[in-house]
Amino acid sequence: MVSIKDIAKKAGVSISTVSYALNGSDRIMKETRERILAIANEMGYVPHGAARMLKKRESRLVGMYLTDYYGHFYGDLLQGVKEELGRRDYDLVVCSGARSRRMIPERTFDGAIILDARFPDEELLQYADRGHKLVVLDRELQHPNVNLVLLDNKAGATLAIEHLLDQGLDRILVVGGPEGSYDARQRMRAVHQAVEREPGVVFEELPGAFDKASGYAAGERIASAFESGGKPVGVFCLNDDMAIGVIEYLEERTSLAVGEHVHLIGFDNIELSRYMRPRLATIDYSMRKWGALAAEQMAKMIRGEPVETERVYVRLVEGNSVKRVASEQ
Amino acid sequence: MVSIKDIAKKAGVSISTVSYALNGSDRIMKETRERILAIANEMGYVPHGAARMLKKRESRLVGMYLTDYYGHFYGDLLQGVKEELGRRDYDLVVCSGARSRRMIPERTFDGAIILDARFPDEELLQYADRGHKLVVLDRELQHPNVNLVLLDNKAGATLAIEHLLDQGLDRILVVGGPEGSYDARQRMRAVHQAVEREPGVVFEELPGAFDKASGYAAGERIASAFESGGKPVGVFCLNDDMAIGVIEYLEERTSLAVGEHVHLIGFDNIELSRYMRPRLATIDYSMRKWGALAAEQMAKMIRGEPVETERVYVRLVEGNSVKRVASEQ
DNA sequence: GCGCGAGGTTGAAACGTTTCGAAGCGATTG
DNA sequence: CAATCGCTTCGAAACGTTTCAACCTCGCGC
Known part of the structure; x- marks a missing residue:
């Protein structure tokens, strides 16, 4: 060489x-x-990258840590991050899994963006303590070297529940998220608040894990809730993947119709939702913007400029998985 | 520090x-x-990663270059690569776009895996010439520092066409892929061969670009092909994304039914295909295996062991987007 | 004719490791 | 008792850059 x-x-x-x-x-x-x-x-x-890095003490690389490479929404998110970083002459490097976390303390990156609930808080704080710059998308962490770009989960979940209530539904089931998920916790909290404002509503919480399988599993309870009550039920799945699982269950194992017996709304507006029949109602937000904000924050942190927590706003997407319920009288 | x-x-x-x-x-x-x-x-x-790298002349990192972060199939593919690399104590780093290619000559990685038709041959060969180890998934390149893991496109395309012919279809339209794509070229070549073996078949080639939009665009020509002939037509889209675009067009703009007037088959078996109604017939192969083979090759190359081109085999997945055509007599 | 400053170039240290060869030292051996 | 050995430790060079401080050589003004 x-x-x-x-x-x-x-x-x-x-x-x-x-x-x-x-x-x-x-x-x-x-x-x-x-x-x-x-x-x-x-x-x-x-x-030689390493030699330059050693001397200049910067790599012009930003690492992005994801739970896995599957997420239906990583596409736009990563695109957003990449473009925004590119504008500032940084390159994006995508990682997943615990093994590759070593790259953070080894100073492979000038900073890291985290969207991985499996990444423990303490580990993040440890890195922050050692001076590594972090932008975190999936939890609230207070530290001078950590900044946040958070989804407006509360508004989203509230919109979802109110949308169901607006249709005249008075029995609501909510399929939850996995243990450690900040987003799931936030959404569920908002659900409780929204439901408690409506005294006449029967509310039930079902376990979930943000994947199709857990939606499918929740399907059984949902079906029996309809059977026992004999009238339409509203279901809010804390993400779209689970909502699709519910649809699959109902289609394969029951004769209940989504948008008639079961009114279903999700969260995330993943691509698949658009192709479901009936089209899945959901909560939408701009993945690209989320990513771009994260990149912008990162760049600022590296330059040592002050940064403030940013929020990503959400909106309701109607779909015919939720319809107006005929009045009983 | x-x-x-x-x-x-x-x-x-x-x-x-x-x-x-x-x-x-x-x-x-x-x-x-x-x-x-x-x-x-x-x-x-x-x-300090860079310091160690400088001295040891290895990073234990493998870079993977993708066209974008959207592909519906990257999930399993990357998972396959990651697991297999992890087993050998290497970490995976995912990159996209021309800017981040600089990391290859800068020796950030011990090797790179390429699945990006936009990455020019000459650039790859240049890197290979300089001693960088490459595993290439989307073209055939002869070089001691380049090894290949290729999809059996020929078998797949042949299966697809024969499946249509087997149903009694004698008018076949094929929606092609983007200019530079090796996979598209291979598939199209096999299509020609398969069709030429059947003298009675009317064959037509439509432009495409591997995205939904080009499928949607091809929809118009497909509809008019049906109208003019008055009997069912078979359509092979060189990938699933385009097939979904075709379905969208037919649903939104015509009253033709997929699986009845238009018999449609794709290639890749992306997740969405499973959710289409009717379920899309397609050509399936194991993404995970593809990734794992690439990782294995990479590891061997780095160790200086001899490697041979590997192939990933395919199979037909039936779906009710293709059905038996009633005999005319 | 001397000092000076500017412009162009250089030597050397530093970044944080790894690793070769050698040194120190107590024990073993002939 | 000297030579040898094995075990542990150390000094120094090397990896490929960047960058500070110093140097040289002009031409200029006095």
Whole structure:
């Protein structure tokens, strides 16, 4: 591999001259610089990332930590992060899983963005304590080296429940999220608040884990809730994946119709929701914006500028999985 | 940031002793080693990735280059790569876009896996020439530093066409892929071969770009093909995304029924296909396996072992977007 | 003719590791 | 008792950059 030293030798100048030339310093005479650049080019020189990193103490890389590579929404999110970082001459590197967390303390990145409930708080705080810059998307953490971009879960969950209530439903089942999830906790809390405001409503909470399987599993209880009451029930799944699981259960195992016997709304507006028949009602927000905000925060933190927690707003998407319930009289 | 030097000072030993101790060398007396380890731990020492990389000339990182972060199938693919790499103590880093390609010549990775038709051949060959290890998933490239894991596109496309012919269809439209795509080229070639074996079949090729929009656009021509012939037509979309676009067009803009007037088959078996109504017929293969094979090859290349091109096999998934056509007599 | 400043170039240290060769030292051997 | 050995430790070089401080060589003004 050709190094700066080889170029220096070939050009008959010192190593430092080459370095200055390559970095476009104006200390170097124009002709010399151009001669060096030409030689470097001809020899196919590329600076050694690690060496530069070691000396400059920056990598111009930002790591993004996800729970897995499956999420239906990572596409837009990552695109948002990438574009915004690119604008500032940073590159995005996507990681997943506990093993690759080592890259944070090893200073592979100038900062990391976290969207992974499995990443323990204490570990994050430890990194922050050691001076690593973090932007966190899935929890609230107070630390000078941590900044937050959070979803407006409360508004979303409230919208969802109120949408069901508005249709005249008075029996509501909510399928929850996995243990450690901040978003699930927030949404569930808002659900409770919304429901408690309506005294006549019968409310029930079902366990869930943000995946299709747990929606499918909840389907049974939902079906029996309809059977026992004999009138339409409203179901809010804390994310779309579970709502799709519910639909699958009802289609495969019962003769209940979504949008008639069971009124169903999800959260996230993943691509699949648009293709469900009936189209799934859900809570939408801009993944791209979420990502872009995170990237912007990261860039600011690295530059040492002050940053404030940002919020991503949500809106209701109607779908015919939820319809007006005929009045009983 | 605490370095090996700080530990040495605190432990009252030399830098090299600390290094040996940390790396578990048996040159160091057990007690000393444990004392040093304890101190390192207490001080929260983590080796500096770049420094180690500079000296050891390896990063234990493998980069994976994708066209974008959207692909519906990256999930399983990346999971496959990650697991297989993890087993060998490598970490996966996912990149996308031209900017981040710089990391290859900068030696950020011990090797890179490519699935991005936008990555030019010449650039890949240049890197290979400079000694970088590459595993390529989306083209055939001959170079000692490049190895291949390829999809059996030919078998897949042949299966798809024959499935349509088997149903008694004699008018076939094929929606193609984007310009530079190796997979699209291969599939289309196999289509031609399969169709030419059947003299009575009317065949037509439509432009496509592997996205929903181009499927939607092809819908118009497909509808008019049915209108003009008055009998069922078979359509093979070179990937599922486009097939879904076709379904959308037919549903929104015509009264033609998929599986009746238009018989439709895709390629890739993405998750969405399973949820389409009617269920989309398609060509399936194991993404996870594809990824795992790529990772395995990469590991072998890095170890300097000989590697051979691998193939990923495919199978037909029936769906009711394709049905038997009633005989005319 | 001397000092001075500017412009261009260089040497050397530093970043944080790894690792080779050697040194110190007590025990063993001939 | 000297040579040798094995075990543990150490010093120093090396990896490829960046960058500070110093240096040289002009031409200029006095």
